[in-house]
Amino acid sequence: MPYIANVSNASGTWRAIELRFVPNGLSDLGAAEQAAWRLVNDTRPSVDNTTQVVTTPQDLVVSSDGSSVSMSWNIENTPSLWTKMRLKDYAVARSTAKANGGLMLPNGVQVATTGEQAGLIIDAIESLERGWLSEPVLFQALNGEWVSLTLNDFKGCGAAIAQFKQAIYTARKAVYDAIDAGTITTSAQVDVAI
Numbered sequence: 454m455p456y457i458a459n460v461s462n463a464s465g466t467w468r469a470i471e472l473r474f475v476p477n478g479l480s481d482l483g484a485a486e487q488a489a490w491r492l493v494n495d496t497r498p499s500v501d502n503t504t505q506v507v508t509t510p511q512d513l514v515v516s517s518d519g520s521s522v523s524m525s526w527n528i529e530n531t532p533s534l535w536t537k538m539r540l541k542d543y544a545v546a547r548s549t550a551k552a553n554g555g556l557m558l559p560n561g562v563q564v565a566t567t568g569e570q571a572g573l574i575i576d577a578i579e580s581l582e583r584g585w586l587s588e589p590v591l592f593q594a595l596n597g598e599w600v601s602l603t604l605n606d607f608k609g610c611g612a613a614i615a616q617f618k619q620a621i622y623t624a625r626k627a628v629y630d631a632i633d634a635g636t637i638t639t640s641a642q643v644d645v646a647i
Contacts, residue, residue, distance in 0.1 A: 467519035
């Protein structure tokens, strides 16, 4: 955000006497006014955005020669309830991405793990069991390769996906419990746990 500060030198010390937010920086001022104003170096501190937020400006620091102004900011910890909610939202996003990110089967075939893919596998199992299709059935792996699968292959694939997703949901539940207990307090800890 473009901030400008009006600076003055009182008794040999430069100080900021006014701060303004202006959309276009110094060009929003007339030429005569610009001499007393400086574009503020507004570098926001790094925060994790889950347990901390940048709030209000803390201080304006004018260089010893009055040529530049820097603004520092306050960092505050978010309220516990807010932090827990944001960590749980983060856990949902991470676990959903992982659950839909694909799975390498023991035979080396990588399959998608989305709901759509699971539906195709269930359809193949039902079609083979009812005799609507005969073995082997061509199926496209996540890497684009075509593989021939039997009914048992599809059942194994379906079971592997179900177990994979259940493990992720179990991990998510454990993360929720740990967030509520206060033993997981950062997004990095969520990453490790899921």
